[in-house]
Amino acid sequence: MSIRTSAYITFTGNAEEALTFYHSVFGGNLEIDKYGDMPDTEFPFEPEPEWVAHGDLTGPVNISGGDGGDQPLKSHVYSFLVYSDSIEEGRALLEKLSANGGEEAMAYEEAPWGDHYGQVRDRFGVLWAVEANEN
Template identity: 60%
Template sequence: MIRHSIYLTFPGNAAQAFTYYQSVFGGELTMQTYGELDTSDFPFDPDPSWIAHGELRGPVSLSGGDGGDQPLGSPVYSMLLYGTDVEEGRALLARLAEDGGESIMPFEQAPWGDFYGQTRDRFGITWAVATRD
């Protein structure tokens, strides 16, 4: 059976991001640092405290690690989450906007009937939430 996970490359703050996402979404979090690995054959010299691989398994599954120097934010993608009700969707978007995030689109009834909104979190990831009324 196929399992799906988004993979994100962070610019040195993966541990902080994964810990934050676990606090928002719940789930089981595992992280391994480069310092725990033999990196002698790596094509780069990673900071030993950086995350080589992190994985959050739960209602929202995310994988990733440190190693990029590019910002994560981009207008060409967003993570779409489906809530079970309007209050859950509204609360989720508000939680993702806390601590340096920002609301991009308020959570309101959309022309197609669902409730929909967007937030960019403090790490630059855009999260869209949709729920049926």
């Protein structure tokens, strides 16, 4: 069996900006299809032509998403956990994710279990946790 997983985020009109930002942080391959480029299809809502119908970032981090939501993404009921091979790489990821309007949610420091751990909420409202262990 060959499978892969991807978190899917429904954005509120800024999916292209968010997915492009995540691509700049994590690298990988980004593909974006917009509603305006699709053949005539009926949707359960009226999408703007420039909205993302489906975006797919694949690589070290897999994220899929599109526009069509009306709820803010800021929540405490989910987060993305990224594991890093080094403390410095983890710190750099948190700095990139918090750039341009993000905010620290938990300081990046040694955790009781011995790894380094911290959290940031990016400018789109998504909570990211980063853990690094150099053992």
